[in-house]
Amino acid sequence: MKEELICPHCGRPVSRYRNPFLTVDIVIELENKGLVLIQRAKEPYGWALPGGFVDYGESLEEAVQREAREETSLDVELTGQLGAYSAPDRDPRHHTVTVVFVARARGEPRAADDAREVGVFAEGNLPSPLAFDHGRILADYFAWKKRM
Amino acid sequence: MKEELICPHCGRPVSRYRNPFLTVDIVIELENKGLVLIQRAKEPYGWALPGGFVDYGESLEEAVQREAREETSLDVELTGQLGAYSAPDRDPRHHTVTVVFVARARGEPRAADDAREVGVFAEGNLPSPLAFDHGRILADYFAWKKRM
Numbered sequence: 001m002k003e004e005l006i007c008p009h010c011g012r013p014v015s016r017y018r019n020p021f022l023t024v025d026i027v028i029e030l031e032n033k034g035l036v037l038i039q040r041a042k043e044p045y046g047w048a049l050p051g052g053f054v055d056y057g058e059s060l061e062e063a064v065q066r067e068a069r070e071e072t073s074l075d076v077e078l079t080g081q082l083g084a085y086s087a088p089d090r091d092p093r094h095h096t097v098t099v100v101f102v103a104r105a106r107g108e109p110r111a112a113d114d115a116r117e118v119g120v121f122a123e124g125n126l127p128s129p130l131a132f133d134h135g136r137i138l139a140d141y142f143a144w145k146k147r148m
Numbered sequence: 149m150k151e152e153l154i155c156p157h158c159g160r161p162v163s164r165y166r167n168p169f170l171t172v173d174i175v176i177e178l179e180n181k182g183l184v185l186i187q188r189a190k191e192p193y194g195w196a197l198p199g200g201f202v203d204y205g206e207s208l209e210e211a212v213q214r215e216a217r218e219e220t221s222l223d224v225e226l227t228g229q230l231g232a233y234s235a236p237d238r239d240p241r242h243h244t245v246t247v248v249f250v251a252r253a254r255g256e257p258r259a260a261d262d263a264r265e266v267g268v269f270a271e272g273n274l275p276s277p278l279a280f281d282h283g284r285i286l287a288d289y290f291a292w293k294k295r296m
Contacts, residue, residue: 003204007155007162014155014162020205022167022245056151056243058164060234081231084247086208095204097170099232099247 006134020095025051025134027141028076031106034122035132035138038071038115039053044092046131049138051098052114064101064107072118073110076103090133100137168234168243172211172284173199175289176224179254182270183282185278185287186219186263192240194279197219197286198260212249221258230289233289238281248285 003018026049028036036048050071054063059076068076082100090096111118121127123142130138151166174197176184185195193282198219202211209226216224230248238244259266271290278286 005153005162005164007158007160009160009162010158012155012157014153014157016153016164017201019167019170020202020204020206022170035150053165054168054234054245056168057234057236060232060245083229084208084232086202086247088205090231094160097202097208097247099234099245 020088020097022054023051023096023098024054024060024067025049025098025100025137026064026068026076027082027100027102027138028068028072028074029076029079029102029104029108030097031104034120036072036074036109036121037121037127038111038118038130039112039117039127041116044131046129047119047127048131048134049100050115055058060099060101064103068103068105069114070113071111072105073112074105074107076105078103082144085133085137087133100141102141110131114145149258168245169234170202170242171199171246172202172208172215173197173246173248173285174212174216174224175230175248175250175286176216176222176257177227177250177252178222178257178268179252182268184220184222184253184257185267185269185275186259187265187267187275188279189262189264192279194277195267195275196279196282197248198263208247208249212251216251216253218261219259219263220253221260222253222255224253226251230285230292233281233285235281248289286287 004013052067086097152161234245
């Protein structure tokens, strides 16, 4: 599929191959405390897994480390991949495909960047509303933990 | 990271946010026979898992079905996700991130589209050379099967 950009100099269309945007999201297990979620500072509002866009030239694992640090101030240790989620309507703004990682961390999370607030939650007390398909991702995570 | 395209009308640069390209690859288990690999018709040459670029607005699962049909003429039934692979140098042409699915199929594969030839192989007789990081992906697949 092609995407049409508008040339800012002459106003005419520039066509380019269009791929979904690639993101990572991170289930951060905070030692003895629960899961780290952020309250989004931008639309769509709500609570969400920390995460964000993957840069060209950056591995998914590097993007995970960077986004965790930017949004929660935590250094995370990756422990696995939960899976990729790609329904075209999972983000109301545009088509994003996310690869979800599981990681662990210790210390005190502090909100920064796109995160307005940060909180630590357990399965029984998840905040609401959860943005995107993060409710489904968290349900998959808890089911996966029980199978381990 | 920004990417600069050249406007074909006025020749001046148009800047755009740059993401890695997103692809899918498919480990197709052909009933009672082995795994379906293709010999690539384009550079980089070699044998590879069937797969290709994900279109904007298409889920990963839809891309898997489409690419399997285009390259091997098989209708596949998805059985799981093996994982995502994202090292920036895994494709010599540009940075691609692939999500690898496992699927099963029956019938006779026929090469088409980007596939010059199609073959069915078992763990002990994989063809050479394997393009991209598909040797590593196949090693991960065989290790995963043994854990099941």
